[in-house]
Amino acid sequence: MWSLSNIANEIDKWLHQTFSATWALVFEMVIIGVCVISLFAVLGLVLVLMERRVAAWMQIRLGPNRVGPQGLLQSLADTVKLLVKEGMTPGGADKFLFNLAPFIAMIVAMLLMAPIVFAKGLQIWDMNIGVLYVSAISSLSVIGILMAGWASNNKYSLMGAMRSGAQIVSYELSAGLSVLSIVVLSGSLNLNVIVNSQQDGWWIFKGHIPVLISFVIFIIAVTAETNRAPFDLAEAESELTAGFHTEYSGMKFALFFLAEYINVFIVCAIGATIFFGGWMPFHIGSWQSFNHVMDYIPSSIWFFGKTFFLIFVIMWFRWTFPRLRIDQLLNLEWKYLLPISMFNILLVTAMAILRWHF
Numbered sequence: 001m002w003s004l005s006n007i008a009n010e011i012d013k014w015l016h017q018t019f020s021a022t023w024a025l026v027f028e029m030v031i032i033g034v035c036v037i038s039l040f041a042v043l044g045l046v047l048v049l050m051e052r053r054v055a056a057w058m059q060i061r062l063g064p065n066r067v068g069p070q071g072l073l074q075s076l077a078d079t080v081k082l083l084v085k086e087g088m089t090p091g092g093a094d095k096f097l098f099n100l101a102p103f104i105a106m107i108v109a110m111l112l113m114a115p116i117v118f119a120k121g122l123q124i125w126d127m128n129i130g131v132l133y134v135s136a137i138s139s140l141s142v143i144g145i146l147m148a149g150w151a152s153n154n155k156y157s158l159m160g161a162m163r164s165g166a167q168i169v170s171y172e173l174s175a176g177l178s179v180l181s182i183v184v185l186s187g188s189l190n191l192n193v194i195v196n197s198q199q200d201g202w203w204i205f206k207g208h209i210p211v212l213i214s215f216v217i218f219i220i221a222v223t224a225e226t227n228r229a230p231f232d233l234a235e236a237e238s239e240l241t242a243g244f245h246t247e248y249s250g251m252k253f254a255l256f257f258l259a260e261y262i263n264v265f266i267v268c269a270i271g272a273t274i275f276f277g278g279w280m281p282f283h284i285g286s287w288q289s290f291n292h293v294m295d296y297i298p299s300s301i302w303f304f305g306k307t308f309f310l311i312f313v314i315m316w317f318r319w320t321f322p323r324l325r326i327d328q329l330l331n332l333e334w335k336y337l338l339p340i341s342m343f344n345i346l347l348v349t350a351m352a353i354l355r356w357h358f
Contacts, residue, residue, distance in 0.1 A: 004119050004120060004121040004122040004299075005120070005121025005122070006121070008121065008122070009182050009225050012024075012028065013026060013029075015027055021184070023341070032124055033099060036110055036113050036124075037354075039113075040106075040109075040110075040258065040262055043261065043262060043265055044075070044079075044257075044258045044261055044262070045075040045079070045263070046075075047261040047265065047311065048074075048075045048184060048261065049071075049074060049075045050308075050311070050312075050315070051261075051315055051318075052064050052071075052074070054312060054316070054319065055315075055318075055319050056313040056317070057236065057321065058319040058320065062196075064068035077320070079254070082250060082251060082252065082253065082254040082257075083250075083254075083354060084090060085248065085249055085250040085251075087249055087250035087251060088154060088156065088249050088250070089246070089247075089272055089291055090247050092153040093151055093152055093153045093247065094150075094151040094153070097147050097150070097151035098123070098148070098151040098247075099252065099355035100147065101144045101145075101147040101148035101151060102144070102148070102248070102252045102253075102256050102259070103141055103144075103255065104140075104144035105141060105144035105145070105148075105255060105256055106255050106258070106259050106262075107214075108137060108140050108141045108143075108144065108259075109141075109259050109262040109263055109266065111137050112134060112137055112138060112263075112266045113266070114127075114133070114324065115127055115130035115133055115134060115191050116191070116266070116269050116270070116273070117191050117192055117195055117273060117278050117279060117303070118303055118304075119279050119298070119299040119300035119303055120279050120299040122299075123191075123192070126190070126192055126232070128189060128190050129189045129190075130189060130190050130191040130192075131183055131189040131190075131191065131194075131274075132189050133178055134266075135172075135175075135176055135179070138172075138225070138266075138267075139168070139169075139172055140265075141168070141259075141263065142164060142165050142168045142169070144209055144259075145161050145164045145165070145168075145227075145234065145244050146161045146162075146164070146165055148161060148226065148244045148245060148248070148256070149161020149162065149164075149243075149244040152190055152244075152246065152247040152248075153247075154246055154247050156241045156243065156246050157243065157244050157245070157246045157247060159243075160233075160234045160235055160243025160244040160245075160246070161234065161243075161244040162278065163233045163234050163243075163326060164227060164233075164234030164243075164244060166326075166330065167224055167225075167227070167231065167233060167330075168224075168225050168352070170224075170329075170330060170333040170334065171221040171222075171224040171231075171333055171337075172221075172225065173341070174217050174218075174220075174221040174333060174337040174338055174341045175217075175218055175221035175222055175225060177217075177338075177341035177342065177344070177345050178213075178214040178215070178217045178218035178221065178341060179214075179218065179270070179274060180191075180227045180345060181210065181211060181214040181345055181348040182194060182203055182207075182211070182214070182274040182275065184345070184348050184349055184352050185197075185201075185203060185207060185211070185348060185351075185352050191273055191274075191278070194273065194274055194278075195273060195277060195278040195279065195280055196280075197298075198277040198278075198280050199280060199283065200283060200285065200335065201283065201284075201285070202276050202277040202280070202282070203274065203275055203276075203277075204275045204277065205313055207348075208351065208353075208356070210344050210347040210348045210351060211275070211348070213344050214275075214341075214344060214348070215271070215275050215284060215342065217229065217337055217340065217341055217344070218271055218275070219271065219310070219313060219314070220332075220337065221333075221337065222267035222268075222270075222314075223262075223314050223317055224329070224333070225232035225267065225269060226260060226263045226314075227260065228260075228264065228317065228325060229316055229317065229318040229319075229321070229343060230317065230318070230321040230322060230323045230324050231323075231324060231329055232321070232323060233324070233325075233326055233329060264311060264314060265307065265311065268307045268308075268310035268311045268314065269303075271310050272303065272306035272307045272309075272310055273303075277302075278302075278303055278306075278307045279300065279302050279303040280299075280302065281294035281295055281297060281299075281302055282294050282302075333352055
C-alpha cells in the first residue's frame with residue numbers, strides 16, 4: 001500500500017535545504033496548523049449537513065433541499081449567518097473567561113488531532129504514549145464548558161456546565177478502560193503500533209467477545225463524553241434553554257458548535273483506529289489474492305470510511321433514543337458500564353496472557 005510519508009519527507013527535506021533548521025521547523029508548524037484548521041472547516045460543513053441528512057432519513061423527511069444543489073450549500077449558508085451575527089456578552093458576565101471558554105474548547109480539539117494516524121505515513125506527531133495523550137487531553141474539554149457556564153452569570157448555563165462536568169468525569173472511566181483493553185492486547189500505547197498489530201485482522205474481529213463488549217461500552221461512553229443525545233443533558237433545550245452556551249451567539253457560539261462536531265470526529269477516529277484497524281485494509285488470514293485487492297484501496301479512504309461509519313452510528317443514537325434523566329445517566333455509568341468494564345478488562349488480560357485471541 002502506498003505511503004504518504006514520502007510526501008512529508010520531501011517537504012521536510014526541501015524546507016531544511018532552503019531555510020535554517022529553526023525556520024524550517026516554524027514553517028512546518030505553520031503548514032500543519034493551516035492543514036488542521038482547513039480540516040476543521042471542511043469537517044464542520046460536512047458533519048452538519050450529514051447530521052441533517054441522517055435526521056431526515058430517520059424521520060422520513062427530505063432534509064436540506066433549498067440552498068444549492070440538493071441542499072449541499074446549506075451548511076455554508078449557516079456559516080455565513082453565524083459570521084455576520086452580533087456577538088453578545090451579558091452585562092454580569094466575567095468577560096475575560098466568557099470570551100476565553102470557546103477558544104479553550106477549540107484548542108483542546110486541535111491538540112487531540114496530533115497523534116491520529118489519518119493514513120499510512122500521515123500523522124502529525126508519532127508519540128509512544130498516544131493513547132495516554134488522547135485520554136489526558138480529552139479530559140481538559142470540561143474546563144472550557146465549566147468556564148462558559150460559570151462566566152455566563154446564568155443559572156441555566158451553570159446547571160448545564162455542572163451536569164457536563166459530572167457526565168464527562170464519570171464516562172471517562174469506562175471509555176478509558178475500553179481503550180485499555182486494546183492496549184493490553186497490542187502491548188503498546190502507540191497508535192501506529194496498534195494499527196500495525198491489526199495487519200492480520202482488526203481487533204473487533206480477532207479479539208472475541210471481550211473486545212466486542214469493550215467497543216459497545218466505548219461507543220456509549222464517548223457519546224456521553226461529547227454531550228451527544230441521548231446524553232445531551234449539558235444543553236437540554238427543554239430544561240435548560242441551551243445549557244452552558246445559552247448566552248453565546250455569533251462566532252463564539254459557532255466555536256462551541258464546531259468543537260462538538262470535531263470532538264465527535266476525533267472519538268470516532270480513535271475508535272476506528274483501535275478497534276477497526278485505522279487505515280489498515282480489511283485482510284482475511286491467508287487469502288493473499290483478496291488481501292492484495294484490498295491493498296489497492298487508498299489508506300485514507302479506509303480511515304475516513306471507518307470513522308464516518310462510527311459517526312453515523314452516533315448520529316443514529318441521537319435520532320433514535322430519548323434523552324435520559326441525570327440520575328439515569330449516572331446510574332448507567334456507575335452501576336452498569338463501570339463494573340462491566342472492570343470485569344471485562346480482567347477477561348481481556350487473561351485472554352492476552354493465554355493468547356486466546358486470533
